[in-house]
Amino acid sequence: MRYKVHQFKLDMNRDQMALEDFLNGLEGDIISILPNVTPGPFNLPRVDFVLIIERVDEPWRPRRDRGERVPEDIVVP
Numbered sequence: 001m002r003y004k005v006h007q008f009k010l011d012m013n014r015d016q017m018a019l020e021d022f023l024n025g026l027e028g029d030i031i032s033i034l035p036n037v038t039p040g041p042f043n044l045p046r047v048d049f050v051l052i053i054e055r056v057d058e059p060w061r062p063r064r065d066r067g068e069r070v071p072e073d074i075v076v077p
Contacts, residue, residue: 003031006052019050028056 006026010019015018023030031053 002058003057004028004052004054004056007049008052009049010047012047023052026052026054028054031055 005057006022008019008022032051034051034053036049036051037045037047
């Protein structure tokens, strides 16, 4: 399993249908939706964007540049 993180900018008053269309268009499972809450005018909370974490069905591939290894890479003397 692999994960993808999407950033979706929105205005909470207008973009409900756009967010719904985006979520319905994802192919994997939605793991979490994290809002970015900031103070707005008069210190009222405002959401600028949400991070959407999606789990996709892709086989795991090692990223050797990041130090990930497969069992064939490990040499036992």
